[in-house]
Structures are given as C-alpha cells and as structure tokens.
Amino acid sequence: MDAPVPPAGHDAVDFFLFESGEGFCEHFAAAEAVLLRSVGVPARIAVGYAGGRRDGQWRTITQDRAHAWVEVFIPGQGWLTSDPTPSASGEGPGRRQTSVLTQIRTTYWLWALTGALVMVVPAGLWLSRRARQRRRSRRREHLRRTELQSALDRLRHALTTAGSRVSDAQTVAELADQVPAARTALAVAEQDLYAADAPTWEQVRQAVEDLDAVTAHVLARSSERT
Structure with a gap:
C-alpha cells in the first residue's frame, strides 16, 4: 500500500x-502509541505477522502479512x-480493539481520579490549616492592638486627670515628647500602628507593662498634689 x-x-x-x-498499519500504530503516551498511558509498538493460511498442521505466512500494532499496559493485566x-x-477496529480501549478508559480514568484525590485531599487539609492559622493570627493581632490601645487610653486618661493637656488628635510621637518616661513603650505602639513589621508579643507585653507603670506614676503624683 502506498501512503x-x-x-x-x-x-x-x-x-x-x-x-x-x-497510511498503513505502521502509521496507525505509531499514531495510537503517541496519543496514548501523550496522556500518560504506557504504550509500545509491536511488529510481526498477522493471519496466514493454515495448511493442515502448518500455517503459511508470507511477507504481505507483515503487520504493526500497539501493546498497551493495563495494571493488573499486563x-x-x-x-x-x-x-x-475499510471497517474500523474490531470487537477486541473496542474492549481494549474500554479498559484503557476505565483503568486510567480511575488512576486519574485516584491521583486527583491524592492531590486534592492534602491540599484541602493544607488550606484548612492555613485558614485556621490566619484566623489565629488575626485574633492575636486584634488582641495585641487592643492591649496596646487600652494601655494608651489609660495613660491619656491619667494625664488628663493630672491636669495635662491631652487631645485625641495628638500623635503617639507627640505623646512621647510629653511623657519621656514612656518613650520606648510608645515607640512600640507607634510601630504596631504604622510600621510594616509588627512588634513581637514580648515587645507588646513589655510596652503594656511600661505604659501601665508610667500611668500609675502619673496617678500617684496627681494624688499627692491633691
């Protein structure tokens, strides 16, 4: 046959x-092998002879019976x-060919589904864990800012009680100029409010303690004057 x-x-x-x-058999076999391999199905080309003429206990096979086909690996069957x-x-592939193609679809569809589950389940667990971590991080951030803001409010209230002029429009830096003893703690508060890198929990706890200590000192001096 010419092609x-x-x-x-x-x-x-x-x-x-x-x-x-x-084309002829080699073209069809090569095309099927390439297409199967392109989707991850192990396939190889085999060549030999097909059919022949039986003559008693012998079978006569001539060169015109040379043929090429495909061998497909099916797990559990070889x-x-x-x-x-x-x-x-001119007819298409026979019943045996249809059966093999059905096994290919069934087997490798299950492989694909299993592979997808192997990937999706861990990914889902990872995403769930990440979501919990983000929620915990947001809660910690909210708690950190709440504690610092509460300490700042207590200091401002103490200063107001002591007769100092404090306004809501006053910046943290201006408050630090007014209360030098709280400058380090107020720098942590300013970092938490405006800097890209948040202070650590240890820095926040120390800043809250220092602000409360300054607040207590301001209130004590105010009580002495009265």
Whole structure:
C-alpha cells in the first residue's frame, strides 16, 4: 500500500494525523502509541505477522502479512494488544480493539481520579490549616492592638486627670515628647500602628507593662498634689 510521504522536516505522525489521514498499519500504530503516551498511558509498538493460511498442521505466512500494532499496559493485566488499523474492507477496529480501549478508559480514568484525590485531599487539609492559622493570627493581632490601645487610653486618661493637656488628635510621637518616661513603650505602639513589621508579643507585653507603670506614676503624683 502506498501512503503519502511527509515533506522534509515534517513529523511523520503529525503529518498522518493532521494532514494526510492516509497510511498503513505502521502509521496507525505509531499514531495510537503517541496519543496514548501523550496522556500518560504506557504504550509500545509491536511488529510481526498477522493471519496466514493454515495448511493442515502448518500455517503459511508470507511477507504481505507483515503487520504493526500497539501493546498497551493495563495494571493488573499486563501488556494487551491494541490494533488500530482498519481492516481491508475499510471497517474500523474490531470487537477486541473496542474492549481494549474500554479498559484503557476505565483503568486510567480511575488512576486519574485516584491521583486527583491524592492531590486534592492534602491540599484541602493544607488550606484548612492555613485558614485556621490566619484566623489565629488575626485574633492575636486584634488582641495585641487592643492591649496596646487600652494601655494608651489609660495613660491619656491619667494625664488628663493630672491636669495635662491631652487631645485625641495628638500623635503617639507627640505623646512621647510629653511623657519621656514612656518613650520606648510608645515607640512600640507607634510601630504596631504604622510600621510594616509588627512588634513581637514580648515587645507588646513589655510596652503594656511600661505604659501601665508610667500611668500609675502619673496617678500617684496627681494624688499627692491633691
């Protein structure tokens, strides 16, 4: 059988699949093997002879019976024969070929589903863990800022009680100029409010303690004056 020859530089399988559409058993076998491999199905080309003429206990096979087909690996069954070449009558692959293709679809669909589950389940667990971590992080951030803000409010209230002029429009830096003893703690509060990198929990706890100590000192001095 004659088949169109691909132009120079053209891949033979591509030319057969997408341009000529004409060929003999080697073309069909090569095309099926390439397509199966492209989706991860193990496949190989086998060559030999098909049919022949039985003569008593002998079978006569001539060169014109040379043939090429595909062997497909099915887990649990091994290498199965898949012959994609249409018969001489022009009919498509026979019942055996249809059975092999059905097994390929069934087996590798299950493999794909199993692989997807293997990937999706851990990914879901990881995303769930990340979501919990983000929620905990947001709660910690809210608690940290609440504690610092409460300490700042207590200091401002103490200063107001002591007769100092304090306004809501006053910045943290201006408050630090007014109360030098709280400068370090107020720097932590300013970092928490405006800096890209938040202070550590240890820094926050220390700042809250220092602010409360300054607040207590301001209130004590105010009581002494009264």
